[in-house]
Amino acid sequence: MRRPNSALYAVLAVLVVATIASWWLGDDHGLGTGDVAIVAVLAVTFAKVWLVGMHFMELRHARPVVKGLFNAYVVAVPTALFALHLAA
Amino acid sequence: MTSTRIQRWCAWSGIAFLVIFFTGAMMAQVLPPPSPTQTPAEVAAQWSSHADLKRAGLCLMMISAGFLFPFTAAISAQLRRIEGHTGPLTMLQLIAGGVGVFAILMPTMLFMGIAFRPERAPEVTSGLMDAAFVPFVINFPPVFAQCVAFGLAVLLQRGAVRPFPRWSAWFSFWVAFLFLPGVLLLFFRTSAWAWDGLLSFWLVAAIFGGWILLVSILLLRTLRQGDDAAAGAPAEAVA
Amino acid sequence: MSAVERPVEPAAAVRPAEPEPAADARRTPGEGGIWVFILADMTVFALMFGALVLLQADDPARYELGQDHLHVGVGVANTIVLLGSSLAVALAVRHARAGALVPARRLFSVAFGCALLFWALKLYEYTSLGGDGVSARENEFFLYYFSFTGVHLLHVTLGLAGLAGVVRLTRRPALSDHERSLVETGASYWHMVDLLWIVLFALLYLYG
Numbered sequence: 001m002r003r004p005n006s007a008l009y010a011v012l013a014v015l016v017v018a019t020i021a022s023w024w025l026g027d028d029h030g031l032g033t034g035d036v037a038i039v040a041v042l043a044v045t046f047a048k049v050w051l052v053g054m055h056f057m058e059l060r061h062a063r064p065v066v067k068g069l070f071n072a073y074v075v076a077v078p079t080a081l082f083a084l085h086l087a088a
Numbered sequence: 089m090t091s092t093r094i095q096r097w098c099a100w101s102g103i104a105f106l107v108i109f110f111t112g113a114m115m116a117q118v119l120p121p122p123s124p125t126q127t128p129a130e131v132a133a134q135w136s137s138h139a140d141l142k143r144a145g146l147c148l149m150m151i152s153a154g155f156l157f158p159f160t161a162a163i164s165a166q167l168r169r170i171e172g173h174t175g176p177l178t179m180l181q182l183i184a185g186g187v188g189v190f191a192i193l194m195p196t197m198l199f200m201g202i203a204f205r206p207e208r209a210p211e212v213t214s215g216l217m218d219a220a221f222v223p224f225v226i227n228f229p230p231v232f233a234q235c236v237a238f239g240l241a242v243l244l245q246r247g248a249v250r251p252f253p254r255w256s257a258w259f260s261f262w263v264a265f266l267f268l269p270g271v272l273l274l275f276f277r278t279s280a281w282a283w284d285g286l287l288s289f290w291l292v293a294a295i296f297g298g299w300i301l302l303v304s305i306l307l308l309r310t311l312r313q314g315d316d317a318a319a320g321a322p323a324e325a326v327a
Numbered sequence: 328m329s330a331v332e333r334p335v336e337p338a339a340a341v342r343p344a345e346p347e348p349a350a351d352a353r354r355t356p357g358e359g360g361i362w363v364f365i366l367a368d369m370t371v372f373a374l375m376f377g378a379l380v381l382l383q384a385d386d387p388a389r390y391e392l393g394q395d396h397l398h399v400g401v402g403v404a405n406t407i408v409l410l411g412s413s414l415a416v417a418l419a420v421r422h423a424r425a426g427a428l429v430p431a432r433r434l435f436s437v438a439f440g441c442a443l444l445f446w447a448l449k450l451y452e453y454t455s456l457g458g459d460g461v462s463a464r465e466n467e468f469f470l471y472y473f474s475f476t477g478v479h480l481l482h483v484t485l486g487l488a489g490l491a492g493v494v495r496l497t498r499r500p501a502l503s504d505h506e507r508s509l510v511e512t513g514a515s516y517w518h519m520v521d522l523l524w525i526v527l528f529a530l531l532y533l534y535g
Binding site: 254255256257266269272286287291 | 358359360364367371375464467471474477478481485
Binding site: 009015016 | 354355356359362366369370373376377380381383384385399403406407410411413414416417418420421515518519521522525526528529530532533534535
């Protein structure tokens, strides 16, 4: 309780806004289709995942192994997904 | 001391199972798995080529299943130390591991029936193949129960009796969980859920092998460290 | 991976020297083993994400046609429901750590309610898609849609059991260290359920 909870509410607000924004963008308002849109969706999505991990899961101050593996996941998975998209 | 040495052999038999089973499966060409979309003619042609190599591979698969008995017994010997007596988890692991041998033997023996006379009508071979391969991949309840019993027992470890690291419990639960969606292979002949798919076959084969390898290594480690206590004979004295 | 870990290590080496171990920072929540489960499970889901990306690349038009049948609104609603439940759980963990078990229990119950709501919305979507004559058999997009969201729903169901257990724990007058660790373990699992849905939602409803 020492740490103010307002940070958590702010994280939630960012996540909700990002969800609704990506919905609106995907709904033919935004970047259209193609590789740019795909990169945008992947980037926003895994940024959200990172926020959940660092703030809700409290991995910011976790053991380096766990935090490192989580960070590696957040970088490696979207990169691999985009590589798959390009290769296919 | 004698019990420790026997248990060490039992733990090694888990690794022996992996080596013999996967070698045999590759010789019999059930690894990598054939596609469930093969026509009867294709199935028959596959079983007709290198027939003796396949038969030899199937013999290895059958033999390998026998190594799971001592492996299962070694796990229960350690679970008994944790529970302090032959408790429900010790018995559950033992029963499930025993039935797990059947889960390997049953499809293997059906494969043997196929390999025995591959020149029969292709439709018959194809039908037998379905009857063998579906249970071969889908049969999760024994190993599921084994993993859950192991995991629960590891979480119950108290005091000085700690043969397994706690994280191995969570690993086991994860393995058990992953077997569940395998039932989807009954519904689909293509995609990642088909019997040769990424999620139904490859993932499950990898984690099944990985679990046996991990538990074998952990058993060997515990037996090396614990010596007398790990033998488990006077288990209550430790607790 | 080691490249990511390296820079963190000096800071970690300093930490044990500091007093005040009870502060909510500087430790991994839950018992260590749950992170084996969580990271391993996330890896399996990464395979599913890969399957979706390949499916889309294989035939973008078919993928988009499938997406047109989905109810994006329901998907967004479900995302927000899970995000809200995650916040409730995160707040509840802080209360539980501070010994305030009554608000903690209330917040965990809210998260449990959110999980039920997620289930209900998913059932609505499944039955509505069924009513549209959509089936997993005729179309690979729906095969993956139903099976992947089904596997995720299995996780939600396990999470319901976990949250129920945590709610029961917080009924006690006080928590031991072990019980507090159990609460954090359940919470961490629940955040993973949220996190996996974030990616599934994006790939199934928005991607492409």
